[in-house]
Amino acid sequence: MAIVWVMIGAAVWAGTLLVCRRRMERAYGAVDAVLDDALAGREAAPLAADRDTRLSKLAHKAAKVARLREAAACQVEREKETIQSFISDMSHQMKTPLASIRMYTDLLGEGGLSQEEREEFLRYTRENTDKLQWMTDSLIKMSRLEIGAIELAPVPAGIRGTIADSISSVQGAAARRDVTIRTESFPDAAALHDRRWTAEALANILENAVKYSAPHGQVVIGAERLPLFTKVVVTNWGRGIAPEEQSAVFRRFYRGKNAGDTDGAGLGLYISSLIMEKQGGYILVDSVPGQRTSFSLFLQNCKE
Amino acid sequence: MPILFARGLKKYYGRESDPVRALDGVSLSVEEGEFVVIVGQSGSGKSTLLHILGGLDRPTGGTVTVDGRVLGKMTDEQLTVFRRRNIGFVFQSYNLVPILDVYENIVLPVELDGDPIDRPFVEGVIDALGLRGLKKRLPSMLSGGQQQRVAIARAMVTKPAILLADEPTGNLDSRTSQDVLGLLKMTSTRFHQTVVMITHNEQIAQLADRVIHIEDGRIVGGEA
Structure with a gap:
């Protein structure tokens, strides 16, 4: 059973x-x-x-x-395209100064120039060499920031010192154009940032502000503490940027339609926005064409 | 392949002979990881568009494809589950559960789906949105900006294919708005989150990878 x-x-x-x-x-x-x-x-x-x-x-x-x-596969494809367009942009940008240097050195080599002409052509050659130098420096900086070879070290620090650093690097340019850089009074606030690179980002903005100011104009720097970010604002008065161009100005090699023959390669603002992005901040622009332009840098406040 | 793809979207209301055309033939596509901003006046159809993209409303004509899946082919029940897993929403109102604290609110959608919580990811989002010190607070003890940051975290923790934000700072003052939107952008970049956001704040649109302008139910500018 x-x-x-x-x-x-x-x-x-x-x-x-x-x-x-x-x-x-x-x-x-x-x-x-x-x-x-x-x-x-x-x-x-x-x-x-x-x-x-x-x-x-x-x-x-x-x-x-x-x-x-x-x-991920698409990303790789896009990066390839970016690099290609970058190389073509870059060679395009370098062509003009190279051609000028070539021309002036040829002229100098031919001889038969007056002392005055020689000096003038030498000066042009020098200016274009400087421009190329500045461009290669910027390109190196840019690529090192892009691939992460430069690591930013954002630490809590007062923003006053950083702002002072950036002002001192554009004093010369401001003096040449007789533009006054004025700082509004604001309490020194601690924000998370990398002092050296933030000063560089700010200096690029200031340099533009000086360059595009009306002669004998002024550039004003202010700061404001928001709940999460500390905002540093640089304002100048001059030709300004049209609304439809405002989001394009941070693109690599972008030159504003109003830029005219003012010197520039379209790298400064791009590098500034890269720097801000790398330390968890951002930049915005606000402009009334023909009147004023403000660039605002947002730095993260220190976490409680 | 775009993560979000819409073709010929139409939404008509009222009489068939003379309908109100809230959307009148809108096509757009969004790539993985993009931050796209849709700008338009009120009544331009931008909210209708966002609701249709998110499967909250069905179009009169046209198709929406999210992550290779056609929303129009799904039953209501399938759509509900699909939305929960693939689409994150942030609205003007925060809709936090008042009896749950900040952390509980954030992980609620993950728990509702019966999934284990990916703690390192959740903590990363909480940090990025500056909510670390507020985890144990109840929504009633938070400011509007803080509540909206919680709502953004909640929408992100399910790792949705797309995050749709409809005027997320409509109830906030301009300083707080700038703060919250800046943070939304930073966080989405950091976690490679695809975002489609509606706003009337032209300045904040500068943070976008792409801006689409909409007017009278049609796309009038930008790269769709």
Whole structure:
């Protein structure tokens, strides 16, 4: 009798095992199908993806993995395009000063020039060399910032010292154009920033402000503490930037339509915005064409 | 392949013979990781557009594809689950649960889906949005700007394919708005989160990778 019971028990047990195994197999099969879909980049079967079941969650995760992989591939493709356009932009930018240097040195080599002419041509050559020098320096800085070879070290520090640093680096340019740099009074606030690089970002903004100011004009620097960011504002009065151009000015090699023949390569603002981005801040511009332009740098406040 | 893709979207209301055209043939696409801003006056159809992109409303015509899936083909039930897993929303009102603290509010959508919480990620988002010190507070003890930051964190922790924000700072003063939007941008860059945001703040649109202008239910400018 006991044997019969044992046999029945064993049969039930085996049956249960069999059913379980079938279910497992079905689930495996379904997950497998989902992964195949993901690998092949096919749309996951809607029945699997949008139900409140475990299998559906797995399907969803598999789809996410596939999406990330695809996004990474697209990213690589975009970067390639960026590099290509960058190289063409760059060679274009370097052509003009190189051609000028070539021309003036040729002229100087030919001889038969008056002392005055020689001095003038030498000066032009010098100016264009300076321009190339400045461009290569900027390009190196830019690429090192872009690839992360330069690591910014944002630490809590007062913004006054940083602002003072940036002002001293543009004093000369301001004096040449007879532009006054005035600082409004504001309480010194501690913000998270890398002093050296933030001063550089700010100096680029100031340099532009001086360059595009009306002669004998003034540039005003102010600061304001917001709940999360400390805002440093640089305002100048001059030709200004049209609203439709305002988001373009931070692009690499972008030169404003109003820039005219003012010297520049379209790198300064781009580098400034890179620097701000690297330390968790950002820049905005606000301008009324023909009147004033304000650039605002936002630095993260120290966390409580 | 774009993460979000909309083609020929139309939304008509009222009489068939003379309908009100809230959207009249809008097509756009958004790439993974992009921060896109839609700018338009009130009544331009921008909110309708965002609701349709997020599967909260169905269009009269046209299709929306999110992460390779066509929203129009789904049943309401499927759409609900799909939205929960793939689309994060931030609205003008924060809609925080008053009896839950900040941390509980943030992880609520993950818990509702029965998923384990990816703690390092959640903590990273909390830090990036400056909410570390506020984790144990109840929503009633927070300022508007702080509440909106919680709402942004909540929308991000499910790692949605896209985050849709409808005038997220509409209820905030201009200084706080700038703060919150700047932070939203920084956080989305850091976590590679795709964002489509509606705003009337032209200045903040400078932070966008792309700006789309909409007027009378049509795209009138920008790169769609």
